[in-house]
Amino acid sequence: MRIAFTKMHGLGNDFVVLDARAQALPPLTRAAVAALADRHTGIGCDQLIAIEPSTAADWRMRIFNADGGEVEACGNATRAVGLLIGGEVALETLGGTIVARPDPRGVAVDMGVPRFEWDRIPLAYPVDTLAMPVGYPVILADGSELTLENPVAVNVGNPHAVFFVPDTHAIPLAEIGPQIEHDPLFPERVNVNVATVTGRGAIDLRVWERGAGLTRACGTGACATAIAAMRCGLVDREVTVTLPGGPLVIAWRGDDRIVMTGPATVSFTGEFEWDDYA
Structure with a gap:
């Protein structure tokens, strides 16, 4: 199965973004994510991001660290996804709903309310x-x-x-x-x-x-x-x-509420064969 990806970064924090809004993805196992994130034998990234349909927001953003573990939030990735989708967008994450919108300095992200307990x-x-x-x-x-x-x-x-x-x-x-x-x-x-x-x-x-x-x-x-x-x-x-x-x-x-503002950049796009990393 051929999978399209977009390589992006926010200030050098880099991502492989998979867009599942139109094409469903195979299961994102820990091993597959870690293989894709490997900088020597995979595409290479700090985080792998999947954009999926959501019933709670405009879209769902799933975030996986390079070791394959799924995490709650990533501010740089939110800016990257906001840039990729365009306009103002609400993104469902494990850490809550985050809103990204265009800004003259790049993308502004409403990161929600901090917790101290x-x-x-x-x-x-x-x-x-x-x-x-x-x-x-x-x-x-x-x-x-x-x-x-x-x-x-x-x-x-x-x-x-x-x-x-x-x-x-x-x-x-x-x-x-x-x-x-x-x-x-x-x-x-x-x-x-x-x-x-x-x-x-x-x-x-x-x-x-x-x-x-x-x-x-x-x-x-x-x-x-x-x-x-x-x-x-x-x-x-x-x-x-x-x-x-x-x-x-x-x-x-x-x-x-916390607002983070900064740049995001598309590095390149490509495709890979899923079975090479599954």
């Missing part, structure tokens, strides 16, 4: 989600030791732990990210954000995504980090979050 992150037991009493020692490039501690927990459709550090680029995130992701404190695992506030309207950010690893950009990570910084009084209610792939503008509106 420990059992909605979720965490394994009750703790203060504004300053969780946990710490993770790391060795910096210069040989000195720093403890990543007291992270802020935020759920923006998926779970995030946000650490504020003096220099995000000095943190060996590829080493410490997997440890934090799989900490039993996070029963559904967690996305790990290390951020440096550089002004009332600016944050530098790097993200370890659960099931995907280091990515050039993470839309939900940018949202979670901005909200965490706002809750801590470190930034204003609109902030530019700069990731390795580029900037996103995050606003926390008066009605408690």
Whole structure:
């Protein structure tokens, strides 16, 4: 069975998008998704996205990380799907309904209302989600030791732990990210954000995504980090979050909803034989 795909990215966070609005897809097994996401033997991507019919919104967006696991939300992918479909569109996801609309700066996405309750992150037991009493020692490039501690927990459709550090680029995130992701404190695992506030309207950010690893950009990570910084009084209610792939503008509106704005791009289109990856 020949399957058409569109390769897209948002600030370098890249996706294989499968459109099942007109043509039904075979079952998206964990093994098939991981095979397609493999950068050496597949098409290669951080996430595979399927657009499907929905009874709850205009369309349904399913999101699979590179390891084949299905997840609740992906802000960059929402911008990409919004660009692909065009106009204003409501998308059903496992994390709730998300609305994307065109914007002069690319695509603006209404990411919904953040959640801070420990059992909605979720965490394994009750703790203060504004300053969780946990710490993770790391060795910096210069040989000195720093403890990543007291992270802020935020759920923006998926779970995030946000650490504020003096220099995000000095943190060996590829080493410490997997440890934090799989900490039993996070029963559904967690996305790990290390951020440096550089002004009332600016944050530098790097993200370890659960099931995907280091990515050039993470839309939900940018949202979670901005909200965490706002809750801590470190930034204003609109902030530019700069990731390795580029900037996103995050606003926390008066009605408690988060709006993320940034670019999305079509890289190329193609087809593959499903049986080669099933």
